Amino acid sequence: MKRNQLPTLTPVPMVKLRALMLDSYVEPILEALQEEDVIHLVDEKERASLWEGMIEPIEASAEIRRWQNLLLRIDRLFSELEFREELGLLDQLFKPREREPLEVSFDEEEQLLNEAEGLVDEVEREVRGRVVRYRSIRDFLWSIRTLSVRMDELRSSRDVLVKIGWAPAENLEGLENELQVRSGFATLYASEEGRRRYIVIVTLSSHEGETQRILEKYGLEEIVLPEELSGDPDRALRWIDDQVNNLSRRHERRILILYDAVQAKLARLRSVERLGRIGRVYTMEGWVPQHRAEEARTLIEKASEGYATVLLSPVDEPVSNVPSLLTERRGFSSFRILAEMYDVPAYNEIDPTPFLAVSFTIFVGLMSADIAVGLTVLLGGLLILRGAGTRSENMKSLAQILLWIGLSSIFFGFLTGEFFGGLIPLPVLWMSSAEQPIEFLMVAIVVGIVHITSGVFLGMYNNLVKRRWRRIVGEQISTLFLFAGGGILAFTGQFGFEGIGLVGYSIVFSGLGLLLVGQGLSGLLDITRLLSSVISYARLMAINMASAWMIRTFILVGDLIIGTPIVGLALTAVLLIFAHLFIVFISTFSTFAHSLRLVYVEFYGRFFNGGGLEFNPLRKERMYTTLRTAGVEG
C-alpha cells in the first residue's frame, strides 16, 4: 500500500469511481489496478447502480475452478520440491526468511501464465517419478544411519541376494518368521519405529524365488538404490539431498513466479464477478482514495488504450457503504492491528490508532515497570523483527509494538527504581508501588480520569461535527462537570457544604442536571458506569504491585537457597533466570490484555462506534516475487 499524502484525524477521503470498458480490455485494466492497490471494488450485483436493470451478472466460476485446480497442483509441487520451510514455533518467531523475493518482469510473468498448464505438466512428470523415489531412499538411509554399512554392501552379487524396501509395521513379525523358517539362511534388518519399517534382507541367490514370494505376500515395497550411491549412509544422504536440491533449483524460479501469478489471476477473476455487463461493455464501480483518483483514472485510460470511460464523483451514498482507509502515520502504523482488532472505524469517524498507541504503551509500561523486564521484551521484539518480521507484516507490527512497550517498561522502571525486584538497588526517581501503594493508586486513578477525559473530548468533536448538541450537553459536558466537581472534593478533602466544598458540590450537581437534561432519567446509569470506569484503572497499580512482589518473592526464595552447600549458587541462578523469563511471559500477555481492555472499554466507549467497512483494494499478493519496474515494488 502506498503512503497516503496527508495524515488526517479521520480515515482518508474517498471518491466513487465508475467506469465503462470494452470486454477485451477488462483483464489489462484489472491487472493495472491490481498492481497499484488503488481501488476497492463494489459488487454490482448487490448494489443499486446507475445501470440497474440493464446489467447482466458475470459468472466466472468455470474459469476460476480451472485456475484453482492449477494452483492446487502448484501447491503439491511446492511440497514435493520442498519450497516451503517446515518451522517449529521458535523458528517461526526468530528465524529470518531464507528466500529473498525474486525480481520478475511483467512480461516474464505474462509469458509463464500463458504457458502455465504446459509448464506444470512438464514439471510434474519430472518431479513425480524422481522426487517420490528419492524421498523413499532418503527415509531408508535415515533408518540405517547408525549402522556401519556401505552402499556397495547393499547390492546383490552373483551368490548373494540383497533386497531393500519397506513394509507396514504390522506385517514385520510375520515376514521375519516366515523368512527365517522358509528361507533358512536369510538375515533381516528392520527399523524399529514408525508405521513404515525399512528392511534389508540378505540371503543366498538360490533362494531368490522363495524370498520374492514371501516379500510379495507381506507387501514389501522394494527400493532400488541408484548406481551412483556410494560410501556410508551419511554420504549417500548428501548425494540424495543434492539431487533433490538440483531438481528444486532447476524449477524453482518458474514455479515460484507462477504461484504468485496464478494467485493474482484468481484474484482478478473473482473481481470480474463483481463487475457488470451490458453486451460487450463491462461496468465497474468502486472507491478510490481522493488523492489517488486521477492516478486511477490514468491507469484505466492507459490500460484500455482509450476504450474506457471513467466517471469520478464525491460520496453519494450512506457512509456505511464507504470503505475506511486509515492514514499511514509514522510510528503509529504498527498499532493499527490492535486498533482494527476491536473494529474498523466508520468512514467519517475519528481514527483511534494514535490515541491507542500512546495510551496502550503507557499502560503496559506502568503495569510492568521494571528495567530487566523491559530489556527482555525489547530484545524479544528485536529478534522477532529480524525473524518472523521478515515473513509477515502482522509479525513485523507485533515486533515493533514489543519494542515500544519494552522501552516504556524501561522508562517506568527507571522512574520507580525497579531492576528485577530490587536485585540491583536503584534510586526511586518518582514512586514505587511496593512502598507507596496508596499514592500509586491515586496516580492510576488520575491517569484513568485523564484517559477517559480525552475520550470525552473526542466524543465531543464527533458530536460537534454531526451537530448533536443535546448529546454534547448530556454526555460530554456533564461528564466534564462531574469529573471537575468530584476532583475538587476528592483532592481538597473538603466534603462540607462550605468554601471549596460548596464549589465542588455545585459543579457536581450542575453536571447531574446537565446529564438529566441531555439524557433523561436513563442518564443516571451513566454515573455508576463512570464510577466503575474510573476505578477500573486501579488495575494499573494492582498489576504493577503484583509484578513487583512476584519478583521479590522469587528473590526471597533465592535468598533461602543460596546458602545451600555446593549447589546453592547454581540453583539460585537457575531459579532467578526461570523466574525472570516466567514473569516476562506472564506479564507481557497479562499487561497486553488488560491495557487493551482499558482502551477498548473505558476509552473507546466515550466516542467510538466502529462498524466501518475495511478498504480492501484489488491487489497482487506477492509472496515470492517482486516486480522489476523502476520505482515500483510489489
Add this chain to the structure above:
Amino acid sequence: MANAEAATLAIAGAVLALGLAGVGASLGQRMAASASSLLMAERPERFGITLILTVLVETSAIYGLLIAILILARLDTANSLDQGIAALAAGVSVGVSGFTTGVGEGVAASASVGGVANREAIFGKALVLTVLPETGAIYGLLNAVLILRGAGFLGAVAAPPTQLGIAALYSTLIIAGTSVVSYLQGRVGASAISAISRREEAFGRDIIFVVLLESVLIYGLLIAILILRFNAVI
C-alpha cells in the same frame, strides 16, 4: 518470636492461599489442557498457541504461591492474634479469588482452544477474552498485599492498627464474595469466543458484555480499600 496461635493462623493462611488458588488453577488448566490435547490429533501445528492459552490459566496459582511465601518467610512477624488473623485473611483473599479465577479462565481458555482450532486468526482476540477474568485474582492479590503490608509482613510498621484483624476479615469477605464474578466472566467469555470464531467482527461488542460483570468486582475492591483505609491498615 511468633505467637503460637498467630503463627498457626498465619500458616493456615499460607496453606489456603496456595491450596485454594492452586486447585482452581488446576481445574481450569485441566479444561484447557484436555481441549488442547484433543486438538493435537487434528491440528498439531496449533501446539504453540494452545500452549500459551493453557499456561496463562496458571497465573492465579502463582499469586497464591506469592502470598504463601510472603507469609511463611515472615512468620516471626506474627506476634499478635490480630496479625495472625490478618495473614489468614490475606490467604483467603487470594485463595478464593484465585480459585474462581482459575476455573473461569479455564472455561474461557478451553473455548479459545476450540476457537483457534477453526480459525487461527482469532488468537489475539481469544487471548484478550481469556485473560479478562484475571481481574478478580488481581484484586484478591492486591487486597492480600495491602493487608500483609499493614500487618507488618512486608516490612516494619510503627504498630499494627488495633482493628487490623476485623478490618482484614471484612475486606476479605467482600473480595472473596465478589470474586464469583471471575468465574461468570469466564463463562461469558467462552460464549464470546464461540461468537467470534463464527464472526470476528463481534469482538468489539462481545468484550463489552464480558466487562459488564466487572462492575461488581470494582465496587467490591472500592469497599475493601475503604474498610482498610478507615481502619488505618493502609
